[in-house]
Amino acid sequence: DVVMTQSPLSLPVTLGQPASITCRSSQSLVYSDGNTYLNWFQQRPGQSPRRLIYEVSNRDSGVPDRFSGSGSGTDFTLKIRRVEAEDVGVYYCMQGRFWPYTFGQGTKLEIK
């Protein structure tokens, strides 16, 4: 299985400050069609996961533009431009290039 490794696992952030999470895959996530199947999910406390980003950098509808994704090949980053209180939760990267789809361990974002 493709191993997804996130860092940091815990991310204390001051409100209004930026935050960044990195994700590394054990294999390149570029498919033969040229697409890179890397997603980011947010799981708020007590809620189901919600996808934020697909194909590295495309935001899902309704996702605030303070969230952005970047990267290529095996290294990816999720950035939050200015953290708000509603951003508290666990963030997961997920690869959809190889079966079975696999997730990172999760990064817990909390407010300092």
Place this chain on the structure above:
Amino acid sequence: QLQLQESGPGLVKPSETLSLTCTVSGDSISSSTYYWGWIRQPPGKGLEWIGTIYYTGITYYNPSLKSRVTISVDTSKNQFSLRLSSVTAADTAIYYCARHILTADGDSWGRGTLVTVSS
């Protein structure tokens, strides 16, 4: 508005079969655009993709569970189902159903249902 609702027993005995159904409203499960999947999350832990089905019945199972998993679709009821046999305490988790697509907007998950394996 799309809704996915998981249903099934919240308690299953060891060695028995876990059975869950996902009822989809607000979209047709026969849509050629999307896939339908099951994902689980042990309490306080990370996410594991169990399997996926297309409306035609094509299935993809996680090899770690493949010998025990069956996912099926009932287009007449707009539902898809999960069966996991020979369960143990390690199968205790919140089980989510989801509509998913890798290449466009439209990913959506249900609220999840906790299944506990215990005698």
